[in-house]
Amino acid sequence: MMSNNELPLDAVSDFLRNNFTGLQGDLSVSRTAGGFSNPTYFVKVGDWQAVLRKQPASVSVKSAHAIDREFRVMSALHGSGVPVPEPMLYHADKDVLDTPFYIMEKIDGRVFDEYELPGVVGSRRGYYRAMCEAMAAMHKFDWQGAGLTDYGKPGNYFVRQFHGWSRQWEKFDVDENPFIDQMISWLADNIPDSELLSICHGDFRVPNVMFHPQSTEVVGILDWELSTLGHPLADVAFNTQAYHMAPDENGGLLGLDLSALGIPEESEYLDWYYELSGCEERVTTFHRVFAMFRAAVGSAGIAARGIAGNAFTSDATKTGNRLAQAYAKRGIDILMKEA
Incomplete structure (x- = not known):
């Protein structure tokens, strides 16, 4: 089990390298300033960057932490006239982290x-x-x-x-x-x-x-x-x-x-x-x-x-x-x- 503010770096690194080709370099992770309900992290491997967003370890109100819904609606909106980051990959199992999570594009702004x-x-x-x-x-x-x-x-x-x-x-x-x-x-x-x-x-x-x-x-x-x-x-x-x-x-x-x-x-x-x-x-x-x-x-x-x-x-x-x-x-x- 990991703490609320930490990710198991080895498991995350293996997952990213298995699902995104060509990643070279060490993994670095930093917690974003926002995301009070769903913990959100910047992840970087070499020049490659993305955002990882997960459920909290303890879910108090299920409807407020349904990250599968987040991923679904952003997938539908991406490419339309509604500006959203590109959703890249959703992982429903708890084998990597202690909760489901998804990876999305890191946009600058x-x-x-x-x-x-x-x-x-x-x-x-x-x-x-x-x-x-x-x-x-x-x-x-x-x-x-x-x-x-x-x-x-x-x-x-x-x-x-x-x-x-x-x-x-x-x-x-x-x-x-x-x-x-x-x-x-x-x-x-x-x-x-x-x-x-x-x-x-x-x-x-x-x-x-x-x-x-x-x-x-x-x-x-x-x-x-x-x-x-x-x-x-x-x-x-x-x-x-x-x-x-x-x-x-x-x-x-x-x-x-x-x-x-x-x-x-x-x-x-x-x-x-x-x-x-x-x-x-x-x-x-x-x-x-x-x-x-x-x-x-x-x-x-x-x-x-x-x-x-x-x-x-x-x-x-x-x-x-x-x-x-x-x-x-x-x-x-x-x-x-x-x-």
């Missing part, structure tokens, strides 16, 4: 942890436009023609997701959070009647978007672990929740001078999306609160993994609890302001 896009000189407008274009392209992708009709369930996506995330919250033994309970009560009575479906990323935020090293182009959408057939406005609300979060709350924008930064206002960004996607439905208070609810419960899940000793950072419990409180409080703020 810039990933920002904050919506302010720190380090960018001048206007951020082009980056936001490119991110919006990538999201719209994903939602317009012909998932039926790509053979993904069974990638999610038909019917009202929000009904299924609301009940699923609510059940998860009930199971977590973490800090009390009455704001989550308040959101659950309100959301239960306000689920919209819509069966609109598209490929839904599930975590479409700035940190999961890779930009070209020298331009505003999006070269890759990352971390597909929560993807499914879902309602596109769930992604849109999740993508824009930063407008309602402070910079110290997962890199939000609230309180920053957007004009000086060259960042579009939320209303303009949403108008871009509606135009690019052709979506006739509009983001409402429900979508915004639901996004905060999902983020709060997801953060509580990080805290729960920390408590169980299955996290990949030493401060997972503290960070997860802090973010769960922040997201939930912002959800209630939206309710107080808009509902």
Whole structure:
């Protein structure tokens, strides 16, 4: 058994050399900064580079670690107008590592942890436009023609997701959070009647978007672990929740001078999306609160993994609890302001 932060180098080296021809040199492995749920590593043999992504050693929520689904959806999207790394090889057995894993292309680019896009000189407008274009392209992708009709369930996506995330919250033994309970009560009575479906990323935020090293182009959408057939406005609300979060709350924008930064206002960004996607439905208070609810419960899940000793950072419990409180409080703020 290996630890959460280590790979059995000899076994990985043998596997790579047996499956990829012409590899010369020693294997080097380094853990990526992201991938809280599914451990992700850069692997390099000589000049050859790739990314290895695996399930965690202990799976707390099976649906959140289905890397076979990640591999499948990226395989369908690769080569379309939706930018994703090339999936190279999926290994379902546990003979090499202690879990299934896959190998994908390593793409070069810039990933920002904050919506302010720190380090960018001048206007951020082009980056936001490119991110919006990538999201719209994903939602317009012909998932039926790509053979993904069974990638999610038909019917009202929000009904299924609301009940699923609510059940998860009930199971977590973490800090009390009455704001989550308040959101659950309100959301239960306000689920919209819509069966609109598209490929839904599930975590479409700035940190999961890779930009070209020298331009505003999006070269890759990352971390597909929560993807499914879902309602596109769930992604849109999740993508824009930063407008309602402070910079110290997962890199939000609230309180920053957007004009000086060259960042579009939320209303303009949403108008871009509606135009690019052709979506006739509009983001409402429900979508915004639901996004905060999902983020709060997801953060509580990080805290729960920390408590169980299955996290990949030493401060997972503290960070997860802090973010769960922040997201939930912002959800209630939206309710107080808009509902």
